[in-house]
Amino acid sequence: MSAAAPISRDQGRILFWLAVVLSVLMLAPMAWVLLLSFTENEALSRGTEAAFGGHFTLKNYSDIAGNSGVFRWFLNSLIVAVGQTSGVLIMSSLAGYAFARLEWPGRKVIFVIVLFGLAVPEQAVIIPRHQIFTTLNLHNTYIGLMLPGMSLPFGVFLMTQFFRAIPSEIDEAALLDNASRFRIFWKVLLPLTLPAQATLGIFTFLMAWNDYWWPLISGTDKEMYTLTIGIASSQVNFAQTEGLGFLAAQAVFAAIPVLIVYIIFQRHVVTAVSGGAVK
Amino acid sequence: MSAEIDIRNLTKRYGGLTVLDDISLSIAAGEFVVFLGPSGCGKSTLLRMIAGLEDVDAGEIHLGGDRIDGLAPGKRGVAMVFQSYALYPHMSVRQNMAFGLENVGISKDEIERRCMDAAKVLEIDHLLDRKPQMLSGGQRQRVAIGRAIVKEPKAFLFDEPLSNLDAALRGRTRLELAQLHQRLGATMVFVTHDQIEAMTLADRIVIMHDKKIEQIGAPMEVYQRPATRFVAEFVGSPAMSILPAASVSAGTKGASIEVDGVGTIDSAIPLPEGFNADGASVGIRAEDTRPSDTGLPLTVQVVERLGDRTLLYGRLPNGSDLVAQDLGRTTVQAGDEVRIAVDPSAVHLFDGTGRAFHAPEEA
């Protein structure tokens, strides 16, 4: 890709307009939701074209405060996403270090087994997992919501590759500097993996925040709903109660943390997606 | 503070592959010793065994009278400078130098004092707060040396520390290393495959080849009186020319060596008792030759003008290559036939096993 021929002016223009069209297509639904969230529910129930017709209100947002479990769900989502992200970072770093730097019997075989995990879809394991969690009484607990996402083969793979890319002479220099194994891990190697941690952290956070299927199965108490489940549940009965504008306001509200995370770590997200290392 | 290193019957294997076989070597306190040898001969492995980065399969290593081969690298009292420098990328220059001192519980004031001292000596005191990425190759190299100096080790270990520098900087740093050695009086072990580094820096050179030490000696000793044919060919540039010897007989001053199709080369080497000429050869350095009216008939193929002298690369009638030397302003051209005389006192004779024989040293 990097060796591709330079783009001519005409090609550049075509690409530009293509990007414009695609951006509009991508952004239109979000703009639509934003618009709905600022429109009166009664007007919308007569027809969604009301969104363009001057029925502006902030009521949908003020309603969030008192009117539903959305704060509770928000908190649940935050706990699960932060917990799951921390878990993934800690375990992936430790496992990555062990696979990349320590000599122990079975290392190669176990690494391959971990990689198999990349190929197993969640659908294939969801029923046994449900059974196990039932037996262990883990449904409707935070641990139950976080645990499956914490075993992330991709995270282990990513961190292993990252640790491997650090020259072993750095470890050796630290050994000669009389640093213990843990000190080398903590003070020398881990700081060098920060770009990978950022990438992995963002992805895990977004994945946990947006996850729908497992919370739907495991968190069945209304108290344990995450935002995605909570909002979906109010969608089912929106005709009788909250209304479309209110639903949209909740969706916007739900997107805020993701947006903040994205804005703060934008640079890392871009490099993560383009597969390069952060300089 | 500097200490002697004593290596006894050291062996190293990787799986079934032996890379060092029964190596013994004594390095005096304050000595500058260079390990020289072709790529893959085990120089780095030997150095890393002293550092504790490779396990010892058999044998012992002593430093300053204490056996160290069982100790962790950080407990041995040695400091190492890596070819890649191996600086900690996320730490400033100061932190890079301080890290090893913090780990052994040296006080903050003392750390600061040592860092400043080393930084001044190495002229990097204005860089102390920079990260390695913001340094040039030469500056990084100094930081790596600084990181070793502050530890005040019993011995310094260098693994090709100059090979990532450009030629000019390499020359300068070489000189500075020599000065540093004089000033610190520390034991230094230096690995290189660059002969010039070896010749200029070393008190003694250890020439390694094929799992073994071929020769240990002062630079000029190794150069003028190589112990084996391998050393003779490896040391010196241009490389020594080697011709097959058909027979060797006692001449007037020393051994007279017959080269088939070329002629007789007279030497001042006393013919060894019962010398076996099977597979024997004769070695000649370019600087010990000159054009003359008689001597070996050489067809010149390439003329290399070095200014002060000229090297003539050519072929003898038997097909052997020979490099001869002429004056800087020679008129010889490629394609010319010349005759080359050889200084008998500088001829080297090798038997079939590669063992070398030389003329007696002049008093």
Ligand SMILES: Nc1ncnc2c1ncn2[C@@H]1O[C@H](COP(=O)(O)OP(=O)(O)OP(=O)(O)O)[C@@H](O)[C@H]1O
């Ligand atoms: N980890 C290892 N596993 C197997 N063989 C190894 C290992 N490390 C080194 N060797 C082998 O040991 C021999 C000596 O290697 P070493 O690195 O000491 O050579 P060297 O003299 O330093 O060469 P160079 O000048 O290229 O640095 C080589 O043949 C190398 O292939």
Ligand SMILES: [Mg+2]
């Ligand atoms: Mg080496």
